[in-house]
Amino acid sequence: MKTNSFISSELGKDFYLRIKDMLFVSIHGSKDACAIIFKDGEVTAINIEAFIEKAKSIKFSSATAKLIGPRTLIMRMKTHLSRLGFKDFREVERRGEFEIVFTPNSGALRVSKATESANVSSNAAREIKKQGDVKVLVVDDSKTIRNLLSRILNQAPGVNVVATAEKPSDVEELIKKHNPDVITLDIHMPEMTGVELLKKIHPKFKIPTIMVTSISIEEGPLVLEALENGAFDYIQKPKMEELAEVAPILIEKVREASKYVESSSRSSQTKSVGQFNQESLVVIGSSTGGTNALKDILTKMPSQIPPMLIVQHIPPVFSKAFADRLNTLCPFTVKEAEDGEVIEQNKVLVAPGGKQMKVEKRGGKLHVVITDDAPVNRFKPSVDYLFNSTLEISKRRHVVGVILTGMGKDGAEGLLKLRKNGAYTIAQDEESCVVYGMPREAAQIGAAMCIEHKDDIAAKIGELSFPDSQDSKKEAS
Numbered sequence: 001m002k003t004n005s006f007i008s009s010e011l012g013k014d015f016y017l018r019i020k021d022m023l024f025v026s027i028h029g030s031k032d033a034c035a036i037i038f039k040d041g042e043v044t045a046i047n048i049e050a051f052i053e054k055a056k057s058i059k060f061s062s063a064t065a066k067l068i069g070p071r072t073l074i075m076r077m078k079t080h081l082s083r084l085g086f087k088d089f090r091e092v093e094r095r096g097e098f099e100i101v102f103t104p105n106s107g108a109l110r111v112s113k114a115t116e117s118a119n120v121s122s123n124a125a126r127e128i129k130k131q132g133d134v135k136v137l138v139v140d141d142s143k144t145i146r147n148l149l150s151r152i153l154n155q156a157p158g159v160n161v162v163a164t165a166e167k168p169s170d171v172e173e174l175i176k177k178h179n180p181d182v183i184t185l186d187i188h189m190p191e192m193t194g195v196e197l198l199k200k201i202h203p204k205f206k207i208p209t210i211m212v213t214s215i216s217i218e219e220g221p222l223v224l225e226a227l228e229n230g231a232f233d234y235i236q237k238p239k240m241e242e243l244a245e246v247a248p249i250l251i252e253k254v255r256e257a258s259k260y261v262e263s264s265s266r267s268s269q270t271k272s273v274g275q276f277n278q279e280s281l282v283v284i285g286s287s288t289g290g291t292n293a294l295k296d297i298l299t300k301m302p303s304q305i306p307p308m309l310i311v312q313h314i315p316p317v318f319s320k321a322f323a324d325r326l327n328t329l330c331p332f333t334v335k336e337a338e339d340g341e342v343i344e345q346n347k348v349l350v351a352p353g354g355k356q357m358k359v360e361k362r363g364g365k366l367h368v369v370i371t372d373d374a375p376v377n378r379f380k381p382s383v384d385y386l387f388n389s390t391l392e393i394s395k396r397r398h399v400v401g402v403i404l405t406g407m408g409k410d411g412a413e414g415l416l417k418l419r420k421n422g423a424y425t426i427a428q429d430e431e432s433c434v435v436y437g438m439p440r441e442a443a444q445i446g447a448a449m450c451i452e453h454k455d456d457i458a459a460k461i462g463e464l465s466f467p468d469s470q471d472s473k474k475e476a477s
Contacts, residue, residue, distance in 0.1 A: 004042055006054050007035040009104035020097040023069035025077060026109060027055045033107040043073055048080045064088040068111050070095055101155075110154050133160040134258040137180035139197075140212065141166050141189040148238055149184055149212070149250070156251040168197040175205055181258040183209045184250075186237075187219050187226075195226045202230035208257035210250075212237050220321030224291060232257040232434065233288050236315065256288065256407055256435050271459035273300050278345045280306040280398045280465040281366070283390055283418075285383025287313040287406025289434025291322060293454050294404070295329065298348065300458035303331035306465055308348040309357065309368065311381045313406065316354035323350040339370035351381035358389030366393065377410040383438070387414025391421055398467045399423040402457065403448070405433040409441035416447035424464040426450045426457060 007015055009032060017024070023043060026035035036051045055063075065086050067074045071093050078089055092111055101110045138149045138161055150161045162178040165171050168191045174180075183201075185194045192200075198209055211226045211234040213219045223234045233253050238246040282305075286293060290312045314322060319336050326334040326348070337349035337357055343366040351357035356373045359366055376382035383403065390399055401418040403411045405428055419425045427439040427448035432455065442448045452460045 004036065004038065004047060006051065007037075007102065007104065008032075008054075011104075013103065013105065015100075015102045015104075017100040017102065018097065019069070019094075019100060021070060021095075023067065023073035023077060024100055024111075025051070025068075026066045026102065026107075027052075028064045028066065028107045031105075031107070033102075033104050033109075035102055035104070038073070038077070040073060043076045043080070045080055048077070049084070052081075052084055064090060066090040066092075066109060068092045068094055068098075068100065106157055108157050133158055134182060134254060135160055135162045135178060135180045136254060137162065137171070137174055137178060137183045137207075138164040139168070139171055139183060139189075139194070140164075140186040142186070145186070145212070145237060148240075148243075152238070152243065152247045152250055153254060155247075156254075159251065159254060168192050168194075171197060172201060172204075175201065175207065180207060182232075182254050183207050184212050184235075184254075185209050185231075187211060187213045187222055193222065195222050195229065198226055198231060199229050206230075206262055208232040208260045210235055210253055210257055216317065220318045221325070223318060224322060224325055227291050228295075230262075232260055252407065253288070256437075260434060270455045273302065273459045274462050276302065276305045276462045277398070277465040277467075278304060278306045280400055280467075281343070281390070281393065282306055282308040282400045282402065282461060282465065283386055284308065284310045284402040284404065285312075285386065285406075285411035285414075285438070286310070286404035287379075287383075287408070287410065287435070287438060289405035293428065293432075293434075295326060296454055297404075297458045297461075298326055298330050298334065300455075301330070301332070301462070303346070305332055305346055305348075307343045307345055307366070309337075309343070309351070309359065309386060310348060311351045311357060311383045311386045311411075313379050313381070313410070314353040316352065319350055319353035323348075326350075337368045337370060339368070341368050342366070343368060351386065354380060356385045357381055358386060359393060360389070361393065377408060379408075379410050383411030384414040387411060387418055390423075391417055394418055394421040394423045398465070400461055400464045401425045402427075402461065403438050403442045404428045404454075404457075405435055406438040407435050408437050411438055412441035412445055412447055415442050416445055419447055419449060424449055426452055426460055426464065428457065429453050 023038045026033055034055050065081050067077055074091050136153055138146050140146045146164045153159045153161050163174045165174055187194045209231050211231050213223055214237045235250050323334050323336040332346040334348040336352055356371045358369050360369050376385045401415050401423050403415050415425050425448050427442045429451050430436040432453045
């Protein structure tokens with residue numbers, strides 16, 4: 001891009017600019033933006049007025065000028081623009097060579113330094129802050145992963161990686177300096193593990209944290225431990241060939257995490273849990289926040305329970321670690337489901353990660369069938385896949401369907417179909433959800449007969465496990 005060239009959406013969608021000892025000027029309106037690059041001798045009244053005249057064609061309702069470059073050029077440009085009536089300025093001083101990514105049709109703008117310090121640095125691709133941006137701190141001992149995560153997140157509108165850290169010992173100081181909204185945290189690092197660091201910083205700062213894992217069988221228990229100690233969620237450490245798949249998931253998780261505020265203890269008393277009708281069938285679906293919700297719900301249940309099937313959105317190697325963990329905490333059997341396994345009383349079967357789980361009747365008994373069928377609603381295992389497979393069974397056997405915390409809407413349609421077939425249905429309430437996505441969708445379409453706080457769901461399942469439960473006839477308000 002030549003200097004003194006007018007940059008707008010008419011020329012393209014995204015512009016990557018490498019600048020040295022020059023001034024980048026962009027004018028931002030309510031929707032569009034435009035820009036220009038000036039050398040030292042080009043910052044003159046005539047050139048600036050010509051630029052502003054072109055900028056008027058973009059129909060700015062209220063304009064903001066962003067100035068990036070050497071301090072002397074910034075001050076000179078600011079003086080000229082002030083004379084032309086500009087009042088709102090954003091300034092970023094850069095000396096020598098730096099890089100800019102500019103998207104005129106959205107106004108997105110990122111500026112980076114040429115190099116990153118050996119240990120901890122400000123974001124190597126820092127976006128000029130806009131009000132409402134989600135500020136992210138990336139913690140990982142791998143420079144490659146730090147750069148990759150920063151690249152993914154900084155490409156998302158409204159997300160800004162404000163700092164990166166290589167060592168756990170640097171994290172607290174960065175938190176105090178940058179006040180991030182979300183942290184991404186590697187599991188394996190020098191000095192201490194990510195879980196140990198989480199236990200140290202979470203009680204102090206309460207910042208939603210996404211654990212970044214290589215998804216190895218060894219890391220399964222560590223991730224579960226992190227979730228039990230305040231982690232918001234986890235994600236697979238991305239590889240270059242997986243960027244297209246992982247990037248939107250990471251961005252979605254970061255945005256959801258930024259909205260999360262840990263709920264305080266309940267003021268009302270938790271309902272007592274009674275007996276369960278063991279002839280019922282209970283099917284449960286959950287996603288983000290579900291591992292802890294399921295632990296809290298199952299550990300409140302008595303030793304004698306009806307058969308239960310669970311779909312938790314979870315990677316392949318973690319589902320067994322999750323089921324094994326629950327098995328140590330519960331008075332009944334909890335295990336990862338195996339293809340063809342009989343559905344029995346006092347046993348909870350968890351769908352294997354990366355597979356689909358459905359119910360079939362064979363020889364007078366119900367069995368789970370594990371398949372490699374395609375994802376449903378992007379998920380494998382999918383809650384809707386399980387719920388839909390129980391529709392015929394729900395006509396002949398009493399079924400209780402439950403949908404818990406999680407992003408998206410997986411399971412909502414299946415829960416509605418179950419209710420129409422005569423099943424009793426429950427959705428977790430907004431107050432106790434980590435992410436009020438799946439339960440909200442279920443409530444909005446009328447799929448949930450009862451809306452319950454997480455702490456009361458075990459009791460409600462017990463009540464509704466009896467087909468003649470009077471409470472089940474009450475509509476959710």
